[in-house]
Amino acid sequence: MPVNLEIKVKVKNFDSLISSLKKLKAKKIGILHQKDVYFANAKGLLKLRKEGKKQQLIRYQRNENGKNRWSNFEILELHQAHAESFLRNLLSCDVVVEKERFLYLYDETRIHLDKVKKLGNFIELETKVVTTKKDAQQRFGFLLNALKLDPKEQLRLSYHDLLLQTGKK
Numbered sequence: 291m292p293v294n295l296e297i298k299v300k301v302k303n304f305d306s307l308i309s310s311l312k313k314l315k316a317k318k319i320g321i322l323h324q325k326d327v328y329f330a331n332a333k334g335l336l337k338l339r340k341e342g343k344k345q346q347l348i349r350y351q352r353n354e355n356g357k358n359r360w361s362n363f364e365i366l367e368l369h370q371a372h373a374e375s376f377l378r379n380l381l382s383c384d385v386v387v388e389k390e391r392f393l394y395l396y397d398e399t400r401i402h403l404d405k406v407k408k409l410g411n412f413i414e415l416e417t418k419v420v421t422t423k424k425d426a427q428q429r430f431g432f433l434l435n436a437l438k439l440d441p442k443e444q445l446r447l448s449y450h451d452l453l454l455q456t457g458k459k
């Protein structure tokens with residue numbers, strides 16, 4: 291199962307972050323419009339991600355209380371247009387998250403500048419473990435410093451949890 295080291299921080303705007311990403315020569319991948327439909331699941335989080343015509347079922351587990359937010363995840367590509375209605379007939383829907391995601395890549399780290407409907411603006415870093423967790427932590431730490439992100443400001447919640455917590459689902 292793949293593993294990421296993650297952080298999520300609420301931000302007012304993306305201007306200084308975009309400037310820093312340009313200085314780092316991070317690769318701008320594009321703008322994604324995503325709808326994540328979260329389903330009740332006793333073993334972590336389960337979501338259907340809809341992005342244009344592409345659909346993925348993503349299952350992940352993350353310890354939100356540890357020093358670092360390591361995330362184990364699995365992705366299943368779906369090729370049926372009716373995946374959401376099929377899953378809604380089988381499982382209870384917890385919440386739907388809609389966002390506009392500005393995606394950048396830097397040294398095996400996905401950088402998301404997210405505008406989340408009902409919640410606001412966030413930056414997320416997801417550093418993929420390629421060799422060792424120690425290596426991932428070093429690459430992650432470099433980006434935290436370069437983007438001037440304070441780990442003390444991180445939100446140890448998914449967008450799913452934030453929407454449920456705020457009652458804005």
